[in-house]
Amino acid sequence: SQEKELKNFGLTLNDKNRSQGYDAARSNDFEEASSYFGKVAEENESDTDAAFLAGYCSKEAGLYENAINYYDNILGKNPQDVSALIGKGDALINLGNYSEAVECFDRALEIGSNRLDVWILKGDALYKIELYNESLNAYEKALLIDPEETAALLGKGQALKAIGEHDNAEEAFKGVLELTDKALELNPYDVVAWSNKGSALQGLEKHDEAILAYKEALRIEPDVKVVLINMAASLTASERYDEAIEACDAVLNMSQNEAWAWVYKSDAISNKGNYEEALQCIDRALEISPYDPYIWQRKGQILQSMNKSHEAILAFDNATRLNARFVSAWLSRGYTYASIGDYNESIESYERALEIEPDLIEAWISMGIAYSNIGNPDEAIRCFEKALTLDIGSYDELIWMSKGNLLLNVGRFEDAADAYDAVIKINSSHVEALCNRGIAQERMGSYEEALESFNGALEISSKNQEAWFGKGSVLFSLEMFTEAAQAFHAAAELKPDDETAWLNEGLALYNSANYSESIVPLEKAISLNPKNGAALSAKAAALSAQGRNNESIEAYDAALALNETDANFFIGKGNALMNLDRFEEAVSSFDAAIAASPEDTEASAEALYYKGIAQYNWGAKSSDFSKFEEALKSFERALEVMDIDSPNCLSVSTDIWLAKSYCLEALGRNYHRR
Numbered sequence: 091s092q093e094k095e096l097k098n099f100g101l102t103l104n105d106k107n108r109s110q111g112y113d114a115a116r117s118n119d120f121e122e123a124s125s126y127f128g129k130v131a132e133e134n135e136s137d138t139d140a141a142f143l144a145g146y147c148s149k150e151a152g153l154y155e156n157a158i159n160y161y162d163n164i165l166g167k168n169p170q171d172v173s174a175l176i177g178k179g180d181a182l183i184n185l186g187n188y189s190e191a192v193e194c195f196d197r198a199l200e201i202g203s204n205r206l207d208v209w210i211l212k213g214d215a216l217y218k219i220e221l222y223n224e225s226l227n228a229y230e231k232a233l234l235i236d237p238e239e240t241a242a243l244l245g246k247g248q249a250l251k252a253i254g255e256h257d258n259a260e261e262a263f264k265g266v267l268e269l270t271d272k273a274l275e276l277n278p279y280d281v282v283a284w285s286n287k288g289s290a291l292q293g294l295e296k297h298d299e300a301i302l303a304y305k306e307a308l309r310i311e312p313d314v315k316v317v318l319i320n321m322a323a324s325l326t327a328s329e330r331y332d333e334a335i336e337a338c339d340a341v342l343n344m345s346q347n348e349a350w351a352w353v354y355k356s357d358a359i360s361n362k363g364n365y366e367e368a369l370q371c372i373d374r375a376l377e378i379s380p381y382d383p384y385i386w387q388r389k390g391q392i393l394q395s396m397n398k399s400h401e402a403i404l405a406f407d408n409a410t411r412l413n414a415r416f417v418s419a420w421l422s423r424g425y426t427y428a429s430i431g432d433y434n435e436s437i438e439s440y441e442r443a444l445e446i447e448p449d450l451i452e453a454w455i456s457m458g459i460a461y462s463n464i465g466n467p468d469e470a471i472r473c474f475e476k477a478l479t480l481d482i483g484s485y486d487e488l489i490w491m492s493k494g495n496l497l498l499n500v501g502r503f504e505d506a507a508d509a510y511d512a513v514i515k516i517n518s519s520h521v522e523a524l525c526n527r528g529i530a531q532e533r534m535g536s537y538e539e540a541l542e543s544f545n546g547a548l549e550i551s552s553k554n555q556e557a558w559f560g561k562g563s564v565l566f567s568l569e570m571f572t573e574a575a576q577a578f579h580a581a582a583e584l585k586p587d588d589e590t591a592w593l594n595e596g597l598a599l600y601n602s603a604n605y606s607e608s609i610v611p612l613e614k615a616i617s618l619n620p621k622n623g624a625a626l627s628a629k630a631a632a633l634s635a636q637g638r639n640n641e642s643i644e645a646y647d648a649a650l651a652l653n654e655t656d657a658n659f660f661i662g663k664g665n666a667l668m669n670l671d672r673f674e675e676a677v678s679s680f681d682a683a684i685a686a687s688p689e690d691t692e693a694s695a696e697a698l699y700y701k702g703i704a705q706y707n708w709g710a711k712s713s714d715f716s717k718f719e720e721a722l723k724s725f726e727r728a729l730e731v732m733d734i735d736s737p738n739c740l741s742v743s744t745d746i747w748l749a750k751s752y753c754l755e756a757l758g759r760n761y762h763r764r
Contacts, residue, residue, distance in 0.1 A: 107129045108126065111123045111126030111143065114147075115143075120151035121148075123147040124145075124156065138168070144160045145159075145174070146177060148181075149177065149181045149184065152347020152378060154184045158185075161174045161175075161177045161178035172208075175194045176195070176198055176205075176207065179191040179198070183218070186218075186379040186382020187382075188218040189413070191211070195211055195212035209231040210232050214245060217249055219413050219415060220413075220416060225249045226250065229242045240269050241286070243269070244262075244266055244289050247266065247290070260294060263293040266289070267290050267291070269286075270283040270287040281317070284307035284310070285307045285316065285320070288321065288324070292320065297325075298324075298328060301328065304318075304324070315344060315345070318351070319338070319348065319350050321334075322334040322338045322355070322358065323354055325337060325358070326357050326361060331358040332358075334354060334358035338358070347378050349378040349382070352374045357388070359371060360395065365392055365396045366396075368392050372392060383412040386409035386412065387405070387416070387419045387422060390406040390419075391422060402422075409422075410423065420453075421450075421452060421453060423439040424440045424456055424457075437457055437461065437464075440454075440457040440460065449480050451477050454473050454474075455473070455485065455489055467500045471493065487520070490510070490512040490516070491520075491523060494506045494510045494512075494530075510524075510530065511527065514527070519550050521547045524547035524550070524557070525547050528561075532563060532564050543560075555585045555588070558580040559577070559581040559594075562581060563594070566601075575602065578594040578595035578598055589615040589622055592612070592618070593624060593628065596611040596628055596632070597628055605632045605636050609629060623652045627645070627658065629645050630642045630645030630663070633666075643666045643667065646659055657683040657693040657694075658693065660679045660682045660697070661680065664679035664697075664700055664704065667679060668707065673704050673708035673711070674708070677704050680697045681697075683696075683697035684697045691731050695729075695732045698725070698727050702724030702750075703721070705718070705721035706718060706752065710756070718756045718757050721749075722757070725750040725753060726750070728746050729747070
């Protein structure tokens with residue numbers, strides 16, 4: 091309607107500036123046209139027609155602040171000027187100032203202007219601030235005026251889609267297709283019909299078909315900016331990023347002031363992984379539309395992709411400051427805070443989103459994960475259970491998985507296994523759920539069930555490293571060491587930098603008495619992490635078992651250089667020294683073990699036992715009976731410190747009593763021996 095006003099103005103006006111303004115506007119040089127009309131308005135402040143034309147042309151040129159100034163001048167003289175209110179509202183939309191735009195449209199409607207375009211523009215602005223139901227109502231009002239208005243029907247479809255009424259949204263988009271097809275039967279060169287058809291297909295997410303419709307519109311009229319911009323969106327959705335960039339550049343060659351051309355160019359470039367250039371484009375968009383919360387949100391998302399989390403948060407803060415009801419920006423803010431480990435701030439963001447949309451399942455799930463990460467399982471479970479009450483089946487798998495992971499982490503293994511069962515019931519091929527269920531079952535001691543879970547995962551994904559690792563762990567617990575070594579080897583081959591898989595393979599081979607074979611995986615673990623004390627000590631034990639005691643001592647020394655307080659390292663070294671008849675050094679090593687483990691009664695008892703053995707053998711080798719007395723004291727002390735509640739108490743104490751009996755026999759105290 092405003093375009094018609096532009097063409098009809100001045101049929102009887104002949105002044106030079108006004109005439110040149112018309113000529114420039116007809117040539118689509120709106121910036122030049124706004125300058126000419128502005129001069130007329132300055133010369134004659136009462137000429138609201140010239141001011142309106144200057145505002146309209148400024149808006150078309152992307153000079154939205156200038157346009158608002160012209161419209162405000164008109165409204166200062168006549169607050170009831172509906173066209174100025176509509177023009178100002180439209181300019182505010184382009185600046186991203188949607189709430190003020192709605193105020194302009196409401197004022198126009200209060201004046202009594204029940205114009206179709208006012209309801210559509212109001213619907214567009216409400217949609218942008220995520221007031222989808224109010225937006226839908228505005229589009230419905232427009233459709234009462236003209237049931238076949240495709241712009242209103244398109245808006246209705248988008249609003250319905252946003253509130254999850256997908257069937258009704260599809261019906262609206264199909265209604266647009268029927269109307270555009272009828273229009274195209276009458277006139278195959280109807281650019282608007284082709285454009286609207288493309289938008290309807292875009293709403294149905296049939297992007298390839300939408301692109302064909304947009305191309306038909308452009309074949310007829312190549313320089314329609316809105317068509318090029320919409321086509322760029324579909325091209326990006328179809329992963330045709332270079333073509334999307336080309337479409338945006340075509341718009342920007344006509345006018346550098348098209349914010350959404352910069353936005354969609356940024357999207358395409360970002361999807362190609364060039365975040366720096368994408369950020370430059372989004373900054374250009376913000377120069378044009380500095381009040382648009384959506385563009386600020388996009389900037390935040392790009393910054394987050396660049397791992398610039400703190401800058402991203404500032405962008406999301408701008409988005410929520412401009413629109414406090416911007417749910418997706420609150421979510422993005424929450425995700426970003428969570429990514430840097432600030433879970434309390436992330437929870438606050440999710441809560442803000444839930445104040446606006448209490449049944450927003452993404453917020454409930456994310457908040458549950460955040461509570462889980464700060465060690466508040468009760469609140470986390472509350473969030474997950476709330477999410478499960480919401481009727482969105484597509485999220486059930488994620489919710490049960492998140493709940494299972496939480497329960498697994500807090501040691502509620504049976505409940506965790508039940509949660510993973512729920513995931514597997516939804517998706518029997520969920521490998522991660524099968525693996526995690528196996529972990530829960532293993533920790534419950536249900537080894538056979540755990541083995542079944544890991545085997546089930548491997549049937550689906552034979553190269554799943556976690557499944558092979560988990561299977562190896564279960565087989566190790568079942569003391570099936572040869573099979574465990576094979577499973578750990580498969581895990582290590584799939585992930586060669588996993589030092590724990592190599593270590594566990596070595597330990598399994600050691601426990602199956604394959605001492606020489608165990609050295610290779612243990613050395614791989616050490617090569618990945620030279621400070622892996624467990625691998626060093628296991629290698630030392632394997633060397634000692636092969637009689638390579640000097641090498642074993644070197645390995646224990648390397649382990650002790652990393653940790654001087656590990657009693658087991660001293661005990662292992664002492665045994666290797668004892669094998670070499672270096673009894674005095676062995677006793678010193680066992681004494682170091684005792685000193686290193688004053689609170690560990692089992693380690694102290696073991697060290698005292700081996701100290702006694704070293705003293706006994708020292709005495710036997712040297713015929714020094716005093717060493718037998720020292721050995722006897724060590725055995726008695728070992729029995730004193732032994733924890734009777736230790737699971738190894740019976741076997742260890744039996745060994746100590748037997749050693750004590752030999753010692754008494756060597757001292758000729760056979761009565762005491764009995």
